[in-house]
Amino acid sequence: MASITIKDMSVSYNKGKSYVLDKLNLEIKDGEFCVFLGPSGCGKSTAMHCIAGLLEPIDGQIHFGEDMMTEIVNGKKKTFVPPQERNIAMVFQEYALYPNMTVRKNMSFALETKKAPKEEIAKRVDYMAKMLSIDHLLDRRPAELSGGQRQRVALGRALVRDPQVFLLDEPLGNLDAKLRDQVRYELKKIQTQLGITTIYVTHDQTEAMTMADHIVLLKDGHIMQQGTPNDLYDHPSNEFVAGFLGTPQINMFDCQVVEEKGGLMLDAGSFCLPAPAELVECLRPYVGKNVHLGIRPSDMEMRPDGAIKAHVDSIEPLGDAYLIYVRIGEKVVVFKYAGETAPEETELCLAPNVSKLHLFDPATEERINA
Numbered sequence: 601m602a603s604i605t606i607k608d609m610s611v612s613y614n615k616g617k618s619y620v621l622d623k624l625n626l627e628i629k630d631g632e633f634c635v636f637l638g639p640s641g642c643g644k645s646t647a648m649h650c651i652a653g654l655l656e657p658i659d660g661q662i663h664f665g666e667d668m669m670t671e672i673v674n675g676k677k678k679t680f681v682p683p684q685e686r687n688i689a690m691v692f693q694e695y696a697l698y699p700n701m702t703v704r705k706n707m708s709f710a711l712e713t714k715k716a717p718k719e720e721i722a723k724r725v726d727y728m729a730k731m732l733s734i735d736h737l738l739d740r741r742p743a744e745l746s747g748g749q750r751q752r753v754a755l756g757r758a759l760v761r762d763p764q765v766f767l768l769d770e771p772l773g774n775l776d777a778k779l780r781d782q783v784r785y786e787l788k789k790i791q792t793q794l795g796i797t798t799i800y801v802t803h804d805q806t807e808a809m810t811m812a813d814h815i816v817l818l819k820d821g822h823i824m825q826q827g828t829p830n831d832l833y834d835h836p837s838n839e840f841v842a843g844f845l846g847t848p849q850i851n852m853f854d855c856q857v858v859e860e861k862g863g864l865m866l867d868a869g870s871f872c873l874p875a876p877a878e879l880v881e882c883l884r885p886y887v888g889k890n891v892h893l894g895i896r897p898s899d900m901e902m903r904p905d906g907a908i909k910a911h912v913d914s915i916e917p918l919g920d921a922y923l924i925y926v927r928i929g930e931k932v933v934v935f936k937y938a939g940e941t942a943p944e945e946t947e948l949c950l951a952p953n954v955s956k957l958h959l960f961d962p963a964t965e966e967r968i969n970a
């Protein structure tokens with residue numbers, strides 16, 4: 601197993617005219633489950649291909665533990681370990697199993713070509729098949745398996761090789777929603793048991809939130825924030841991160857900061873909130889100017905003395921709660937209500953949880969509050 605360190609890695613597909621990744625720096629601890637998250641085209645697969653050795657960056661370093669895998673200085677290659685010598689295993693969305701081989705043969709093939717001892721191969725295949733609950737399918741061929749079973753074989757085929765790094769690029773994309781949840785849960789469990797340093801690429805924030813020890817959120821080839829799922833969700837460092845994580849999306853309001861009777865108010869036009877004491881200091885430089893206020897749907901509640909007057913637009917039952925879409929002035933806003941029955945009123949008063957407000961500078965979109 602190994603930690604992975606990437607230093608100032610830049611990638612260009614047109615010899616430096618434009619960069620797909622721009623000076624990427626990150627560190628993945630030994631045994632960690634790291635998720636590269638971001639919208640399509642942000643550079644997730646590109647970063648993974650560099651780690652695998654399938655692609656050469658134009659600049660930068662990649663280390664596995666103490667070992668240098670890639671070292672490129674100003675476009676000049678100093679060190680480059682080829683993919684087959686990196687001891688990595690990869691699984692993609694389009695996992696190509698060998699159609700004319702049984703599951704057992706699919707899983708053992710790579711070890712056989714490496715001339716591993718027969719009993720050792722059988723032991724490893726049986727162990728991994730049991731772990732993935734495909735041990736009853738070992739004599740079948742891929743055509744005789746469901747999509748979810750095939751995906752498990754692809755995972756097993758990668759894992760029997762006992763790689764030091766496990767790379768997965770949107771591996772659950774082809775599965776239906778229910779199966780995806782199940783394989784997601786099992787994959788995380790197996791990764792924890794085996795302790796393999798893993799990088800998992802996805803555009804799906806739910807997969808990232810549920811599986812990751814460490815999330816690297818990318819946009820246009822830049823890291824917008826990295827940290828634990830809770831770091832990113834509770835303390836998004838900019839508006840992009842705040843909007844990318846969480847469903848439904850965070851509600852954003854444009855507010856003017858006004859000084860009134862010695863205190864500060866956040867005036868959104870359609871409502872006016874007194875600034876909580878802990879935010880006064882960071883809001884002081886914005887008096888007379890605007891800030892963006894973010895409130896997550898789960899951080900607003902109905903209260904008779906709530907400062908936000910809202911008109912109910914529509915209600916979506918979730919089973920254990922309701923999503924209530926309301927109109928506040930011209931804006932449609934959503935909040936989560938955990939009551940047993942949906943509210944009957946059409947006019948509501950809402951109060952935000954003042955310890956969970958997110959403030960951003962409108963010009964830079966960077967977070968203002970601690």
Ligand code: ADP
Nearest residue numbers: 613620638639640641642643644645646647801
């Ligand atoms: P992601 O995996 O996050 O969806 P990619 O890493 O595949 O994104 O792609 C990042 C950017 O690089 C995209 O704009 C994509 O069009 C571009 N790109 C990817 N592969 C190539 C390539 N082989 N040649 C030129 N451009 C590419």
Ligand code: MG
Nearest residue numbers: 644645646801
């Ligand atoms: Mg991709």
